[in-house]
Amino acid sequence: MRILLVEDEKKIASFIERGLKEQHYVVDVAHDGGAGSVLASVNDYDLIILDVMLPEKDGFSLCLEIRKKKSDVPILILTAKDKVSDKVRGLGGGADDYLTKPFEFEELLARVAALLRRKNSQKSSDLKVADLELDQLKHRVKRAGKDIPLTSKEYALLEYLMIHSDQVVTRTMISEHVWNEDFDSFSNVVDVYINHLRGKIDKGFKKQLIHSIRGTGYTLKE
DSSP states (O other): EEEEEOSSSSSHHHHHHHHHTTTTTTEESSSHHHHHHHHHHHHOOOOEEEOOSSSSOOHHHHHHHHHHTTOOEEEEEEOOOOHHHHHHHHHTTSSSEEEEOOOOHHHHHHHHHHHHHTTTSSSOOOEEEOOOETTTTTEEEETTEEEEEOOOOHHHHHHHHHHHSSSEEEEHHHHHHHHHHHHTTTTHHHHHHHHHHHHHHHOHHHOOOOOTTTEEEEEOOO
């Protein structure tokens, strides 16, 4: 799942980004409201985490802007502004949750998981193709009942392929969703990770699930 973090304090942003990636989330980071606005408008995010006191455009304004575009992406405001009036303003402006600094990272993760669970409440969090299963909430992958340990990037790549099972996804589509904005789309990293994934998902099984589409990309199907 892909998260946008808009935070101007680079040390805090780096800390949150690293912690979220360890939990298998793909994270894009913006250090001002203007850049956050651009990313939110051009990319499809599963969740947005917003600071309030940002350069160029504050978090309250950015939240309102996103909601005016009829986007229903969950928004978590993360800020040092802890007055009741600030919380009322943030939640009234379209935020789904409000967490004040300083905060415990464990609580942030719990709130992120709760917002994503609420977003996906109308559909199952379990993805399944043949005997391959992925639990989006527990970040657990199994094939034929056997647990398969994956790195964060391998997990994000497999999740994307399973969400788009039976569809052809290009290398560009994969890189835009699984890697961040700084990714070099001309590198062979996508192909390298596909090979890593094949070694864990398909090796030892009669039925291969990950298929190459020459000159285009990949598909995951029975």
